[in-house]
Amino acid sequence: KKVEHAIEETISVYKQIHSLPQPMLLREQHYQYLKKGLRHLSDAYECLDASRPWLCFWILHSLELLEEPIPPAVASDVCQFLAHCQSPTGGFAGGPGQHAHLAPTYAAVNALCIIGTEEAYSVIDREKLLDFLWSLKQPDGSFVMHIGGEVDVRSAYCAASVASLTNIMASKLFEDTTNWILSCQNWEGGLSGVPGLEAHGGYTFCGMAALVILGKEHMLDLKALLRWVVSRQMRFEGGFQGRCNKLVDGCYSFWQAGLLPLLHRALFNDGTC
Amino acid sequence: MSSAEEPSSEAPEVKEHKEFDVEAEDHFGDSYGAEPTRYIFYRDRKEWADLEPVPQDDGPDPVVKIAYCEKFADVYDYFRALLKKDERSERAFALTADAIELNAANYTVWHYRRVLLQALSKDLREEMKYITNIIEDQPKNYQVWHHRRMVVEWLNDPSEELEFIADTLSQDAKNYHAWQHRQWVIQEYKLWDNELEFVENLLVEDVRNNSAWNQRHFVISHTTGFSDPAVVQREIQYCLNQIRKAPHNESAWNYLKGMLQDRGLSSRPGLLEKVLELKETHCSPYLLAFLFDCYEDALESSFQKENMEQEQKETLKKALEEKDTIRKEYWQFLGRSVKNKYGGNGPSNDPVAEEVKQSVPVSEAQEIS
Numbered sequence: 001k002k003v004e005h006a007i008e009e010t011i012s013v014y015k016q017i018h019s020l021p022q023p024m025l026l027r028e029q030h031y032q033y034l035k036k037g038l039r040h041l042s043d044a045y046e047c048l049d050a051s052r053p054w055l056c057f058w059i060l061h062s063l064e065l066l067e068e069p070i071p072p073a074v075a076s077d078v079c080q081f082l083a084h085c086q087s088p089t090g091g092f093a094g095g096p097g098q099h100a101h102l103a104p105t106y107a108a109v110n111a112l113c114i115i116g117t118e119e120a121y122s123v124i125d126r127e128k129l130l131d132f133l134w135s136l137k138q139p140d141g142s143f144v145m146h147i148g149g150e151v152d153v154r155s156a157y158c159a160a161s162v163a164s165l166t167n168i169m170a171s172k173l174f175e176d177t178t179n180w181i182l183s184c185q186n187w188e189g190g191l192s193g194v195p196g197l198e199a200h201g202g203y204t205f206c207g208m209a210a211l212v213i214l215g216k217e218h219m220l221d222l223k224a225l226l227r228w229v230v231s232r233q234m235r236f237e238g239g240f241q242g243r244c245n246k247l248v249d250g251c252y253s254f255w256q257a258g259l260l261p262l263l264h265r266a267l268f269n270d271g272t273c
Numbered sequence: 274m275s276s277a278e279e280p281s282s283e284a285p286e287v288k289e290h291k292e293f294d295v296e297a298e299d300h301f302g303d304s305y306g307a308e309p310t311r312y313i314f315y316r317d318r319k320e321w322a323d324l325e326p327v328p329q330d331d332g333p334d335p336v337v338k339i340a341y342c343e344k345f346a347d348v349y350d351y352f353r354a355l356l357k358k359d360e361r362s363e364r365a366f367a368l369t370a371d372a373i374e375l376n377a378a379n380y381t382v383w384h385y386r387r388v389l390l391q392a393l394s395k396d397l398r399e400e401m402k403y404i405t406n407i408i409e410d411q412p413k414n415y416q417v418w419h420h421r422r423m424v425v426e427w428l429n430d431p432s433e434e435l436e437f438i439a440d441t442l443s444q445d446a447k448n449y450h451a452w453q454h455r456q457w458v459i460q461e462y463k464l465w466d467n468e469l470e471f472v473e474n475l476l477v478e479d480v481r482n483n484s485a486w487n488q489r490h491f492v493i494s495h496t497t498g499f500s501d502p503a504v505v506q507r508e509i510q511y512c513l514n515q516i517r518k519a520p521h522n523e524s525a526w527n528y529l530k531g532m533l534q535d536r537g538l539s540s541r542p543g544l545l546e547k548v549l550e551l552k553e554t555h556c557s558p559y560l561l562a563f564l565f566d567c568y569e570d571a572l573e574s575s576f577q578k579e580n581m582e583q584e585q586k587e588t589l590k591k592a593l594e595e596k597d598t599i600r601k602e603y604w605q606f607l608g609r610s611v612k613n614k615y616g617g618n619g620p621s622n623d624p625v626a627e628e629v630k631q632s633v634p635v636s637e638a639q640e641i642s
Binding site (some may be wrong): 004037038039041042043044045046051055056059074077078083084093094095096097098101145146148149150152186188189193194196197198199200230231233234235243245247248267 | 280285288329330331332333334335336337339340341342345347353356375376378379380381384387415418419422447449452453456460481482483484487490491522523524527531532534567597598599600603622
């Protein structure tokens with residue numbers, strides 16, 4: 001109740017300031033913000049110095065959604081920069097000279113696919129990328145995020161995504177990965193980061209999306225997953241929470257709501273829809 | 274790995290507005306008038322004069338170029354130099370601490386620090402103190418917790434862990450990294466004994482703490498298991514007690530269902546009655562959903578068509594559409610897809626046609642075949 005009251009106050013202030021009944025997407029302001037960020041970022045972004053391919057991906061993806069074209073020169077600069085982030089042993093790092101890591105690898109490959117030019121595709125060293133993925137594979141089917149790094153379900157999604165986009169899906173690479181991801185579905189119906197933990201929107205998206213790529217999403221308890229994710233929508237705010245009894249957050253409008261089209265298709269194929 | 278995968282404690286846009294924040298090290302001298310401690314750039318330190326700094330190679334026309342402050346660029350120019358040489362020295366070890374302070378999400382620096390810890394046979398107890406302090410400062414970072422795990426493994430000593438994690442949880446009872454570390458320690462070193470008690474205390478503090486409910490499930494499934502009838506009875510009782518105290522606590526209802534669903538919700542004698550009693554005084558959308566699931570389970574496990582259960586389900590479905598409005602479409606969808614199983618003409622060979630057919634409003638009389 002306290003949370004709803006606090007939000008109610010904020011929303012009513014917003015409504016007093018804005019005359020239109022519906023919030024408007026400020027396309028031009030977003031475009032300027034993104035255009036600038038693609039070139040320059042303040043020192044407040046030092047904390048993301050090991051995630052620069054992510055900055056490229058988030059910005060390019062947003063521009064694509066806004067249907068704003070990327071000038072060829074800029075696209076080419078992005079390609080060259082990401083090439084500087086590629087590791088000699090395969091995969092992409094958070095910045096030039098850093099070690100390869102699955103998250104910036106996901107970001108870099110997807111950013112290059114958004115650009116979609118020959119130059120972009122040719123940046124990726126596919127053979128080395130496969131070597132990199134193999135080097136992270138664990139006996140139980142999971143992947144570490146980087147050499148000497150941690151395991152959680154994000155890695156399976158990052159690996160599956162880049163492997164399928166670059167067409168390097170070796171049949172044995174994801175052996176046991178399906179079962180490992182399935183073991184992340186818990187008593188709540190959602191998926192956790194590693195088996196045993198609480199169901200969480202970000203990890204659930206990663207797990208389910210990975211299984212969709214591997215063609216194994218039907219092995220989940222889809223009914224339980226659907227019940228869990230619809231229960232994450234907040235009755236007052238309308239947005240989604242990441243976990244049961246936690247607060248709403250805009251990012252979950254992607255991680256949680258994004259599960260619904262995936263579930264719809266899975267259930268449709270299942271004959272349930 | 275950056276903290277980008279979890280909402281960071283301070284988003285860059287927020288940081289940008291804090292123009293007047295000055296880092297402690299930039300103060301020339303402290304406020305009590307003692308001997309001034311100036312920060313000296315690595316490029317000006319005599320003991321580093323032999324090393325040529327390596328500027329970052331972004332390429333000719335970089336994108337997402339960060340305007341590093343002078344201190345950041347200086348430290349990382351020297352970090353890159355050390356990495357290039359693969360220098361394994363005390364001074365390299367000391368520099369990693371500076372690099373970490375500037376960006377604790379730089380996993381390359383953490384990796385290098387671990388290489389140095391081993392190469393220089395550093396005191397791991399000291400490293401535990403160090404990582405304790407870093408985590409206290411930045412508890413929502415992947416690298417710091419992973420580093421702690423590595424040190425604990427090397428020492429093969431988990432003796433400080435449960436208390437340390439408990440302390441972290443006392444500041445944020447739902448910190449996902451903390452819970453992950455806790456589950457790892459408990460499973461690895463078999464420290465199950467007092468965990469149920471720990472969970473119960475957390476639930477006394479906040480019965481809505483879903484992380485604690487999850488931990489409860491974790492402990493029980495790895496110790497007694499949920500097959501023991503005495504355990505199940507105790508857990509059911511515990512849930513119902515918590516529900517009486519806080520009826521709108523979704524966690525308790527989810528736990529009840531989660532615990533029983535494998536055996537079937539309708540397999541527990543007497544539970545349905547207790548929940549129907551609660552419906553009068555402690556009703557909630559979660560209670561209604563639980564009843565709905567009970568009736569559905571009863572229908573699934575019986576071979577004949579049970580009219581009472583079917584009708585109860587219909588009534589509950591309508592109640593849920595009214596009371597749990599945000600999920601109205603979902604409850605309607607459930608009604609449609611289950612109808613294909615138990616009512617109407619049975620499963621259709623054409624799911625698309627079936628869905629289209631069902632989405633057209635049908636009069637009451639036609640719904641019951």
